[in-house]
Amino acid sequence: MSTPEAPGRAARGGSRRGFFRSCCRYLCGSFLATGFTALVATCVMWLLGAWRFMFPNVVIEAPTKFSAGFPEDYGAGQVDSQYIAQHGVWIVRHEYEGRPQIYALRAVCTHLGCTPTWLETEQRFKCPCHGSGFYKDGINFEGPAPRPLERYAIRIAEDGQLEVDKSRKYQEELGQWLDPECFIEVG
Ligand code: FES
Numbered sequence: 001m002s003t004p005e006a007p008g009r010a011a012r013g014g015s016r017r018g019f020f021r022s023c024c025r026y027l028c029g030s031f032l033a034t035g036f037t038a039l040v041a042t043c044v045m046w047l048l049g050a051w052r053f054m055f056p057n058v059v060i061e062a063p064t065k066f067s068a069g070f071p072e073d074y075g076a077g078q079v080d081s082q083y084i085a086q087h088g089v090w091i092v093r094h095e096y097e098g099r100p101q102i103y104a105l106r107a108v109c110t111h112l113g114c115t116p117t118w119l120e121t122e123q124r125f126k127c128p129c130h131g132s133g134f135y136k137d138g139i140n141f142e143g144p145a146p147r148p149l150e151r152y153a154i155r156i157a158e159d160g161q162l163e164v165d166k167s168r169k170y171q172e173e174l175g176q177w178l179d180p181e182c183f184i185e186v187g
Pocket residue numbers: 109110111112113114127128129130131132143144145
């Protein structure tokens with residue numbers, strides 16, 4: 001015949017079992033919650049990766065070419081500043097080594113990169129930063145600029161207009177101004 005359990009001991013046993021059950025439930029719940037969270041995080045990361053793949057990083061750059069009107073728009077000796085603000089280029093019709101031509105001068109001082117100004121009355125380019133001066137053909141003659149201004153490529157496009165290509169530069173001191181890609185011969 002078994003001895004009846006004392007009511008106090010039974011109650012203590014019941015509360016211990018309840019405590020273990022609560023712990024198990026809590027642990028199971030937290031494992032499930034952790035697993036679910038990890039799954040959701042993985043899915044989100046995968047979706048973000050797929051999104052980046054669909055929309056790769058593309059840098060949209062300004063076009064390097066622009067039209068600059070017809071050759072006959074430029075009179076002999078003219079320095080046209082209409083493309084300075086948008087493109088940083090002078091279109092010049094002048095002579096280089098005795099040959100009349102149209103060329104596109106890059107408006108960047110070869111000293112430290114300031115933008116020179118065309119002085120119509122003095123017929124020269126003058127840099128406001130440290131005083132370098134350049135003749136109409138872009139050759140430096142005063143101030144700290146160590147070399148002439150640069151030219152951009154220029155050609156006559158299919159529609160008959162001048163097309164300047166800023167992705168290609170030509171330096172006088174390297175003999176590159178003799179390259180027919182950087183001028184249009186005019187009569
Ligand atoms: S940047 Fe033009 S003279 Fe110095």
